[in-house]
Amino acid sequence: MATAHRHTHKEHEGEALAEAAKRSLEEQGERWTGMRAEVFDELAKHSRPVSAYDIAENLSKQRGSRVAPNSVYRILDIFVRGNLANRIESANAFLVNSHPGCRHDCIFLICDDCGAADHIDDDRVTGALREAGRDAGYSDVRPVIELRGLCAECSR
Known part of the structure; x- marks a missing residue:
């Protein structure tokens, strides 16, 4: 991820990311169900934005039974x-937040060629927009x- 301009936070990965997400959601009064954990784990596997349909398809294969995209959308809405x-x-897709519990607005950078997504944390820009x-x-x-x-890779 890109470095923060005026905002710092702890990035999580792997099991620590899932535990931080669970803790953050429960602190907000939401339950961390088995299905929510599965959706989060599947989302966290992707470094590029992924659609609810792709998550549902991957979970259906893993479970051996159909997972409805509408159910995944509802869970993703809770996660957002x-x-x-x-x-x-712009892509109707989702990306895991590697620093759950840290409230700020990301500025996303999306590659038109490979679909990679990165973010910049610049509270000066987003704060000015909130104020406006x-x-x-x-x-x-x-x-x-x-x-x-x-992205840097595709522009070479």
Whole structure:
């Protein structure tokens, strides 16, 4: 991931990531069910944004029984609200948040060629957008910023 500009946090991976996600969700009053754990684990396997349909298909294969994409979407919505995952709006796909429990707005960088996604944490930019929204009379403003281009690997 890209380095933070004015915001620092602890990045988690592997079992520590799943445990941080579970703890964060439970602290928000949500339950960490077996299905939620499976969806989170599947999401965490992907370094690129993944769709709910792909997650449902992979879980169906693992379980040997059909997992409905609508069920996965509902869980992913809980994860996004709970800051365990980020939604890449332009791709209708999701990316695990490697620092659950840390509230801030990411600026996503998405490669138009390979689909890789990275993020920058710059609270100066997102804070200014939140303030502009509040100044316009909006509450509960959530900036969604996606920059598209070519990653370093694809631009060679």
